[in-house]
Amino acid sequence: MHQLRQTNWAEILPPSDFGLEPILEVHDQGYVEFLKTAFQLWTAGVVNYEHMALTPATFPPGGHRRVPQTILGKAGYYMMDLSAPIGAETFQTALWSAYCSLSGAEALVTGEKSAFALCRPPGHHAGKANCGGYCYLNNSAIASHRLSRKGKVAILDIDYHAGNGTQEIFYNRRDVLTVSLHADPALEYPYYSGYADETGEGEGKGFHLNIPLPFELDDAGYLVVLKTALSRINDFEPDFLVISLGMDIFMDDPLGKFKITSQGIRQIGRNIAELEIPTLIVMEGGYALESIGYNFITFLENFIDQS
Numbered sequence: 001m002h003q004l005r006q007t008n009w010a011e012i013l014p015p016s017d018f019g020l021e022p023i024l025e026v027h028d029q030g031y032v033e034f035l036k037t038a039f040q041l042w043t044a045g046v047v048n049y050e051h052m053a054l055t056p057a058t059f060p061p062g063g064h065r066r067v068p069q070t071i072l073g074k075a076g077y078y079m080m081d082l083s084a085p086i087g088a089e090t091f092q093t094a095l096w097s098a099y100c101s102l103s104g105a106e107a108l109v110t111g112e113k114s115a116f117a118l119c120r121p122p123g124h125h126a127g128k129a130n131c132g133g134y135c136y137l138n139n140s141a142i143a144s145h146r147l148s149r150k151g152k153v154a155i156l157d158i159d160y161h162a163g164n165g166t167q168e169i170f171y172n173r174r175d176v177l178t179v180s181l182h183a184d185p186a187l188e189y190p191y192y193s194g195y196a197d198e199t200g201e202g203e204g205k206g207f208h209l210n211i212p213l214p215f216e217l218d219d220a221g222y223l224v225v226l227k228t229a230l231s232r233i234n235d236f237e238p239d240f241l242v243i244s245l246g247m248d249i250f251m252d253d254p255l256g257k258f259k260i261t262s263q264g265i266r267q268i269g270r271n272i273a274e275l276e277i278p279t280l281i282v283m284e285g286g287y288a289l290e291s292i293g294y295n296f297i298t299f300l301e302n303f304i305d306q307s
């Protein structure tokens with residue numbers, strides 16, 4: 001945010017309140033109710049709960065998909081892993097992060113050529129009925145679903161990690177094309193989806209593209225596979241493009257293993273901007289905190305409206 005304020009081109013606006021309706025059009029009602037109430041129910045009767053956060057104690061093994069009645073049972077059901085704990089402010093924070101992406105979507109609908117949603121927490125690991133990987137509500141998916149009422153939407157996920165939540169949410173749909181470039185899930189989080197043979201289901205068959213990539217990928221290698229992704233998106237002829245942008249592709253990121261430089265990030269942004277599709281850029285991961293601001297600005301500068 002600090003770096004955005006220092007530019008002479010960023011118009012910074014607070015998000016608007018959209019209520020629960022656009023959230024419930026993407027996420028399961030029982031899950032949203034769980035996110036909203038879990039902490040309060042879990043800490044009922046506890047006096048000092050300021051530093052507490054709910055994580056699951058159990059996980060359902062494959063095929064066992066009943067919703068238990070207790071909070072700890074529900075935690076195992078709705079939480080994919082231990083990296084999305086629920087604290088006192090979690091639901092409100094996730095909700096306003098989703099409102100941030102919805103506000104960006106509204107900007108495109110009203111004629112802006114591009115918008116950046118500075119979302120925290122991120123969203124692309126959140127599925128219809130699960131949180132995980134620091135994600136609670138799927139900001140990109142919620143914004144994309146909203147945009148899909150106005151036209152065809154393509155989502156390009158270029159976070160270092162596979163966008164498993166986004167994949168699940170649109171897996172049966174052909175009006176929203178989903179494309180994800182990410183580290184090979186056989187070796188990297190989120191492990192259980194993001195494979196090349198997962199291409200959509202039913203009506204959505206052929207409208208999901210995963211491109212798993214090797215560790216040590218450099219700028220030149222990335223730009224080659226990006227070309228494949230952008231060509232698929234171009235063929236789809238979308239009215240709107242949503243970018244799930246994670247800066248954990250950067251070479252110094254402590255969670256990522258790619259070797260992408262800031263110059264590479266600039267070129268990735270340039271190649272995407274050259275599609276000239278109204279574009280919403282949604283912030284996902286990124287953990288090299290000393291360079292994240294610079295890298296986002298470097299990417300976003302390609303989208304400055306020169307007209």
Ligand SMILES: [Zn+2]
Nearest residue numbers: 159160161285
């Ligand atoms: Zn990531």
